[in-house]
Amino acid sequence: MRTVALIVGVGVATHLLILCLFDPAAVAWRSQDAISYLQEARALQSGIMPSLSRGLGYPLFLAAILPFGTAGALVGQSVITIGSTVATYFLLGKDKLAFWTAILIASSPFLALFDFHTLSETLYIELLWIGFLLLRRQQWLSSGVLVGFAAVVRDTLTLMPVALLPLAFKDRRYLLTASIATALIAIAPHPSTRFGFNLWVGTWERNGSWYLHGLEHPRFPPYAFRRPGEKEAVARAWLKDDATMRRLAIERIESSPGATALAWAERYPRLWIGTRSDSMTMRLASGSAAWYAIKSFFFALNLGTLALGVAGLARRPGLFAIPVLYIALIYIPFHDCEPRYSLAALPFLYFYAADLCFGPNRLWKGGRNSAAGSSDAGAQVIGA
Secondary structure (H helix, E strand, O other), rough: OOOHHHHHHHHHHHHHHHHHHOOOHOOOOHHHHHHHHHHHHHHHOOOOOOOOOOOOOOHHHHHHHHHHHHHHHHHHHHHHHHHHHHHHHHHOOOOOHHHHHHHHHHOOOHHHHHHHOOOOOOHHHHHHHHHHHHHHOHHHHHHHHHHHHHHHHHHHHHHHHHHHHHHHHHOOOOOHHHHHHHHHHHOOOOOOHHHHHHHHHOOOOOHHHHOOOOOOOOOHHHHHOOOOOOOHHHHHHHOHHHHHHHHHHHHHHHHHHHHHHHHHHHHHHHHHHOOOOOOEOOOOOOOOHHHHHHHHHHHHHHHHHHHHHHHHHHHHHOOOOHHHHHHHHOOOOOOOOHHHHHHHHHHHHHHHHHHHHOOOOHHOOOOOOOOOOOOOOHHHHOOO
């Protein structure tokens, strides 16, 4: 119990530190995404199925927790994240690797920061993470349910069951997990597609400056348009006619594959590299020495997480490499210039970083085995 208390204590301390540094009230219900989720949640409370702009899962979660107010939603998300660290410790086998993975997740300021947003990140990330922990333990049914629900919350995970299919060559029971997840995705109400919108933006986007004033009031740079009449066509179809946006995107990819691929490559680092804290206002004066110090620390911490996580994955890849690679690849052709979109990879990268530093045959010990008592789950690292 002392180990669990320590993990929970680290999680609580991290969330309190984030509250000291950042002001959730400044953004909780003010971003366009948050406003859309709130409107859909209130419609559900009234017994009306809203026209979904994104997956149904998060509006359902908000509808259930809104009676407790904004603070209730943010506290609820914090409880989900801290609770998942305890589940991590038990599901990974209660050994040294399990402990340090749980500690890294509990102490992550990046995950804690998004607990104080009214956005879907907390819910779908923890569903996906726990779903893969259960899959590692060969809990085929429950893992399929959680991965399916994660995709219902975040529609970019719709193809995750397909990513699991190669594992069926080793064990056909993975088909059960993939089938259950697929069934949940299929029966859930589908949001209004933004495929064409995101794909067209992906053909030229270099950074996020064009939507600083919101998607309703975009300020497209000159290089966003390459053909006569394209600007007018986009103005007519923007956020209203996704089929037209999809056609324009495909035409651009076919006519200018080199320029499109260059845009993909130019912005790709933004998917991963940054402070992961730009979405919330700091309580410190912007531009002050303390502000720069915190931002620099977050930037370095993110780089260190990526370096250790990728090194651990490369040394001993396995089941948990699937969601990392999925996230790394799925966004390439689409709008993807915020580190927010790669946040779901962090729990898996924390696992690989913990394995690199503290797991069996850890790299820092030159290949010597870890302390006695490591379980078979820790030694195998993966469940597949």
